[in-house]
Amino acid sequence: MKFETQVVHAGDRKRVSGAPAPSTTPIHLATTYLYESTARLDRVFGHEEEGPTYSRYSNPTNDALEELVTSLERGHGSLATASGMAALQIAFQTALLDRPHRVLSANAIYGSTIKMAEQVFGPFGVDFSYVDICDLKAVERAVAEKKPGCVFMESVSNPLLRVGRIDEIARLAREAGAALVVDSTFATPMLMRPITLGANLVVHSATKYLAGHGDVLGGVVVSDQEHYEALRNLARVAGPVLGPFESYLTMRGIKTLAVRFERQCANAKRLAEWLAAHPRVERVYYCSDANHPDACAIRRLFSPELFGAILSFEIKGANKETVLAFMDRLRMIVPGTSLGDVHTLLLYPTIASHRDLSPKMRERMGIRDSLVRVAAGIEAVEDIQADLDQALRGA
Ligand SMILES: Cc1ncc(COP(=O)(O)O)c(C=O)c1O
Structure with a gap:
């Protein structure tokens, strides 16, 4: 089956x-x-x-x-x-x-x-x-x-x-x-x-x-x-x-995992590609990237055409204060401490998942204060994009 x-x-x-x-x-x-x-x-x-x-x-x-x-x-x-x-x-x-x-x-x-x-x-x-x-x-x-x-x-x-x-x-x-x-x-x-x-x-x-x-x-x-x-x-x-x-x-x-996850992966891929060209974004981390350090393992181990539903990105020149302000501007995306839900979630590792690590340790792990993580939901990708765009541009 x-x-x-x-x-x-x-x-x-x-x-x-x-x-x-x-x-x-x-x-x-x-x-x-x-x-x-x-x-x-x-x-x-x-x-x-x-x-x-x-x-x-x-x-x-x-x-x-x-x-x-x-x-x-x-x-x-x-x-x-x-x-x-x-x-x-x-x-x-x-x-x-x-x-x-x-x-x-x-x-x-x-x-x-x-x-x-x-x-x-x-x-x-x-x-x-x-x-x-x-x-x-x-x-x-x-x-x-x-x-x-x-x-x-x-x-x-x-x-x-x-x-x-x-x-x-x-x-x-x-x-x-x-x-x-x-x-x-x-x-x-x-x-x-x-x-x-x-x-x-x-x-x-x-x-x-x-x-x-x-x-x-x-x-x-x-x-x-x-x-x-x-x-x-x-x-x-x-x-x-x-x-x-x-x-x-x-x-x-x-029962709906297959349809949800397929849509979430497709949304994440579209978002990663769009963010990579965004003027306010420094760098995008996503598994479909041809320059991903583990591209060989990903090709070999992942199901074909799927690259996961999570992406991370660094906001150009951002520090903790500006990232928090960016998160406050989000209108639809949920700035919550989780992932995998039908709604798109955005997490700031510096204050959430990696909060207890010293700034030096975070820096050593490559987790900068300008980095945020997005767990793509099943919404229309255009709506997720529009929300990220207005929050990034400080509208
Ligand atoms: C990779 C990973 N493993 C384990 C857990 C812990 O799961 P739970 O919150 O259901 O105890 C989390 C929670 O965020 C997680 O992200």
């Missing part, structure tokens, strides 16, 4: 004990499940038979969402979690369960993931070290030196949109006995499927493209066969699971 068909059908229309199947999965709010005999409940508890017992272990609405995302990512199984951060936390714990408590991470990652490393894992003795994940030689050296139990990267980095060679990095990790965890929130399974490239665990903030409408906080971990049982076992006791209402909304959102 093609992706566009899978998003609409996978996970739905399950028949339960001969009852008619609903055409879409309902919201199962019950926390506890009963069977016709306690002997059967005992078999379900003992994993001899499939079925829900208690919502922290499994829930029919969550099961449907998990089956859907597993099929989109070509994984073995998934876990729906209460947020993208909860998904990341349990993915790291799963990866490190039987491995040295050392993570080699890409240095260009979401700010809260860096904080998680420091504040959640650091105090429990997990060591995080950082490398330029797009420099394969540096990754090879760091793997040999640090001997990590886990390698971590984002499939597309934030906000400068660098793309590491996941397949090569997966090979290096595998040869060193480390698990590869990939946060693929920016890419969605429509742009790239890291498990098919050798990743072991794939994480999504479902809050973003999967749910897609700015009304759900959620996450998903997709696992290969090797790590799935450990992931589920940890989740049973740690309990980071998604609520069934959010599960339902996420599944409903995913």
